Amino acid sequence: MTDTWLQGVSERLIPTSLGLINVRDGGEPQGPALIFWPSLMMDGTMWRRQYEHFAGTHRVVLIDSPDTASRTRCAASST
Secondary structure, three states: OOOHHHOOOEEEEEEEOOEEEEEEEEEOOOOOEEEEOOOOOOOHHHHHHHHHHHOOOOEEEEEOOOOHHHHHHHHHHOO
């Protein structure tokens, strides 16, 4: 099963002192930026509905909590 709502979204891992943080960047590149960062133990996919709502008019950045990045990437790789 794939998440088509993530089509066209760039994704990168950023190393921090707390671990890797996965960042997804999509939406309208020239629009005002919105950053959605969940609480600990969650990943940026919890903001799916907000992404779908704002992506047509805003640049939307979804950030995973530290250490969820490796689990998110592994789960995405296995689908």
